[in-house]
Amino acid sequence: MGLFSKIKKAFKKVTGFVKKVVKKVVKGVKKVVKKIGSSKILKALAIAAAVVVTGGAAIGAFTGGTAASGTFAGWMMNASQAVTGFTVGGVNVGAVMKPFASAGKFLGKAAAGVTDFTGLTTEAGRTGSVQASTLSGQPFGIESTATEGAVSSGTQLTTEQILAGETPASIARASQMPSAQGALNLPSTLPSNVPGATTVSGYQLNIPTTIPGATGVSAGAGVTEQLAVNVPKVLGKTPATEAVKTGFFDTTAGKVVSTVGRTVGTAALTGMTQQYIAGDPEQQGSMAGAAVEGAEYSDPLKVFAAQKGIDTDGIYQHIMYGNSDPSSQYGNDLYRQATFGVAS
Amino acid sequence: MGTPKRKANPVVSSSLSEAAGQIVLDGLDAGFDIEDIAPDRGPKIRGEAKFSQEGLDNLVNLSSKGGPIPGQSLTRDTEDPYPWETPPEFTNPREALDDVVGSIMQPEAMKNIVSALAQGAAVADLGTAILYAKFNEGKISPDAMMLLAEPVMYTIMAIGEEANIKYNIEGNDLDEFDDEDDKEDFDNKVNEFRNVLSDIKKGATKNIEPSKIDSNVVPESILAQVKEKGPEIKSLLSKGEE
Numbered sequence: 001m002g003l004f005s006k007i008k009k010a011f012k013k014v015t016g017f018v019k020k021v022v023k024k025v026v027k028g029v030k031k032v033v034k035k036i037g038s039s040k041i042l043k044a045l046a047i048a049a050a051v052v053v054t055g056g057a058a059i060g061a062f063t064g065g066t067a068a069s070g071t072f073a074g075w076m077m078n079a080s081q082a083v084t085g086f087t088v089g090g091v092n093v094g095a096v097m098k099p100f101a102s103a104g105k106f107l108g109k110a111a112a113g114v115t116d117f118t119g120l121t122t123e124a125g126r127t128g129s130v131q132a133s134t135l136s137g138q139p140f141g142i143e144s145t146a147t148e149g150a151v152s153s154g155t156q157l158t159t160e161q162i163l164a165g166e167t168p169a170s171i172a173r174a175s176q177m178p179s180a181q182g183a184l185n186l187p188s189t190l191p192s193n194v195p196g197a198t199t200v201s202g203y204q205l206n207i208p209t210t211i212p213g214a215t216g217v218s219a220g221a222g223v224t225e226q227l228a229v230n231v232p233k234v235l236g237k238t239p240a241t242e243a244v245k246t247g248f249f250d251t252t253a254g255k256v257v258s259t260v261g262r263t264v265g266t267a268a269l270t271g272m273t274q275q276y277i278a279g280d281p282e283q284q285g286s287m288a289g290a291a292v293e294g295a296e297y298s299d300p301l302k303v304f305a306a307q308k309g310i311d312t313d314g315i316y317q318h319i320m321y322g323n324s325d326p327s328s329q330y331g332n333d334l335y336r337q338a339t340f341g342v343a344s
Numbered sequence: 345m346g347t348p349k350r351k352a353n354p355v356v357s358s359s360l361s362e363a364a365g366q367i368v369l370d371g372l373d374a375g376f377d378i379e380d381i382a383p384d385r386g387p388k389i390r391g392e393a394k395f396s397q398e399g400l401d402n403l404v405n406l407s408s409k410g411g412p413i414p415g416q417s418l419t420r421d422t423e424d425p426y427p428w429e430t431p432p433e434f435t436n437p438r439e440a441l442d443d444v445v446g447s448i449m450q451p452e453a454m455k456n457i458v459s460a461l462a463q464g465a466a467v468a469d470l471g472t473a474i475l476y477a478k479f480n481e482g483k484i485s486p487d488a489m490m491l492l493a494e495p496v497m498y499t500i501m502a503i504g505e506e507a508n509i510k511y512n513i514e515g516n517d518l519d520e521f522d523d524e525d526d527k528e529d530f531d532n533k534v535n536e537f538r539n540v541l542s543d544i545k546k547g548a549t550k551n552i553e554p555s556k557i558d559s560n561v562v563p564e565s566i567l568a569q570v571k572e573k574g575p576e577i578k579s580l581l582s583k584g585e586e
Contacts, residue, residue: 007476007486014493015468015514018361021494022513025365026521032369036378038521041368043382043505048371049364050502053495054445072381075374076352076367308358319437319491321363322356 051076052321076323349375360494388510392518393464427482437491440484444474444492445499457500458507466512467504471497545579 026041051073218225232238248254305311310318353370357363371381420426434440447453460470475489475496484492497513504511512518557567570577 007479007489008472010486010490011468011472011475011493014490015472015497018468018494018497019514021359021361023524025361028365029368029372033372033378038525039510040378040382040384042501042521044368044378045361045364046498046501046505047382048367049360049495049498052360052363052367053441053499054449072371072376075348075376076371318358319441319495320356320358321360321495323352323354323363323367 047073048076049321052323347375360498364498382505385508388508389462390518391461391464391504391509391511393466393512393516428479430482432485432488433483434488435485437484437488440478440488441492441495443483444478444496447478448474448496448499448503454503457503458509461500461504461507461509461511464512464516464518466514466516467497467500468514470500 022042022045025045026038029041029044030036030038221229249258308318348371352367352374355363355366355370357366368381372378420429432440434443448457457470461467471493475484475492478484479486479489501511501513510518513520559567
C-alpha cells in the first residue's frame with residue numbers, strides 16, 4: 001500500500017471519528033436541553049467551533065464585523081478576552097502573542113475578506129486599497145489610495161545625507177528639535193586639567209598616622225586589644241573587672257541537670273530531624289528524603305501538561321481548543337499542595 | 345433573547361468537538377437560548393448529492409489512467425524532490441492551522457466551498473481535498489494533516505451553516521440527524537403508548553373481579569369457566585401462541 005492510500009484510509013478513519021464525536025456531543029447536549037433538533041445543535045456546535053478555531057476572527061466574519069457583548073459569540077470570547085487581553089469587537093485581535101490570540105490576529109485579515117464576500121463590507125472601503133487585478137493597466141500588486149502629494153510631502157533625503165548615514169528618522173528628529181531649548185552646548189574638547197584641582201592649604205585631610213593615646217598596648221597588639229585599652233582611656237573611664245560568680249550549672253547538681261537536659265534535647269532534636277527526613281505520612285504532599293518541593297512543580301501549567309502527557313517546553317506544539325489559552329491556567333489555583341516555605 | 349447571567353467559563357480541551365460542546369452547554373446554562381446561539385434563518389438549501397453521468401465518466405477516465413508503478417517514487421532525482429518529500433513548511437500544527445483556515449476564509453475559496461456544499465459535496469471530502477492539497481504543496485506533514493482534519497471540517501461546517509445550507513458531512517448523510525430525530529420521536533411515542541396501555545391494563549384488571557361481575561351482564565356458565573380457569577384466560581389483545 002502506497003503512502004497516499006494509507007493517508008486516504010487514515011483520513012477516512014479521522015472523518016468517521018469526527019462524525020462519531022459530533023453525534024456524541026449532540027446527544028450530550030440533548031440530554032441537558034430537551035426538545036431541540038439535532039441539526040440545531042449541530043449548527044450551534046459548528047458556530048462555536050469556528051469561533052474557537054479562528055480565535056474570534058470568525059465572529060467578525062459571521063456577524064458582520066462586530067461581536068456585540070450581548071451575543072453568544074461575544075460572550076464566549078469574553079473568557080479569552082479576559083485572559084489574553086485582546087479586543088474582539090472591531091476585529092482588533094492579537095495584541096498578545098499567544099497561540100489562541102495569534103490565530104485571531106492572523107485570521108482577522110482573512111475573516112474580513114469573508115465580510116466582503118457576504119457583501120457587508122467592501123475591500124476598498126475596509127483597507128483603503130484594491131487589488132491590482134481589479135485595476136486595468138496597473139503593473140503592481142497593490143495600488144495605494146494615498147495621493148502623490150501626500151507621498152512627496154514626506155522627508156526627502158539628499159545624496160549627501162544618505163552618504164553621511166542619515167535616516168529619515170534622524171532628519172525628522174533634528175528638524176523637530178527647538179534651536180533655543182533643545183540644543184545641547186556640549187564642549188567639543190575636554191579641558192587639559194580639571195578646574196580647581198590645585199592643592200589648597202588648610203583644606204587638606206589630615207589623616208592621623210598614629211592612633212591617639214596608643215600607649216600601654218603591647219607591641220603587636222591586635223585591634224580588639226587596642227580598642228579595649230584606648231576607648232576607656234579616651235572616655236576617661238577605668239574598666240571594671242567583673243567578678244566571676246559561681247552559677248547553678250557550676251555546682252554538681254547543676255552539672256547533672258545540664259547533662260540530662262543536653263541528652264534529652266539532643267534526643268528530641270534527633271527525633272524531629274528523623275521525622276522531617278522520613279516525611280509525615282499524614283501530611284498531604286509531603287515528600288520523603290527531606291526533599292523540598294520547589295515552586296516549579298506546583299506551576300499549574302506544568303500540572304495541566306503533566307496530566308495530558310505534554311512536555312511543557314513544547315506545549316504550543318500541541319493543539320488545544322477552547323475559549324482560553326492554556327497559559328491562562330497560570331492564574332488559576334488548579335493545584336493546591338502543602339509545600340515547604342522556600343525563601344525566594 | 346436570553347441574557348447571560350454570568351461570564352463564560354474558560355474551556356480548554358484537546359478535542360474541538362468537546363470544547364465546542366462544552367461552550368454551547370455553558371452558554372445554555374448561562375441563560376442563552378438555543379435561538380441566540382444558532383438563529384433560525386428559514387428553510388435551508390438542500391445540498392443533496394445527485395447522480396451525474398459526466399462526473400462518473402471523469403472518474404472512470406481518471407482511474408483508467410492507472411496508478412504509479414511500484415517503486416516509481418524511488419526513481420525520482422534526489423536533487424529535485426517533490427514538495428511533500430521535503431521537510432514541511434509548518435512544523436507547528438497551530439501555524440499550519442492558521443495557514444489552512446486562512447486559505448479557506450478567503451472570499452474566492454468561500455464561494456467555491458458554498459457552491460460545492462450546495463451541490464452535495466460532503467464536508468469530509470472538502471476537508472480532505474484542502475488538507476491533501478496543502479500536503480502536496482509541502483506545507484504540512486501527513487501527521488499535521490490528520491491533526492487538522494477536525495478543525496478544518498468544523499470550519500467548513502460553519503461556512504455551510506452561515507450560508508444556510510443543509511450539507512452532507514460524509515457521503516450522502518444529509519438527513520441523518522433528522523432521521524435520528526424522527527426515530528427518537530417514534531421510539532418515544534411507542535414507549536409512551538406502551539406505558540399508557542400498561543396503565544390501562546393494570547387499571548382494568550384491578551377492577552374486574554369475577555365475584556363482582558353482574559350475572560345479568562355475563563352468563564353464569566361463562567363466569568363459572570372464568571372462575572375455574574382463572575389466570576389461564578388470556579386477553580383478546582394478548583400475544584397469541586406462535
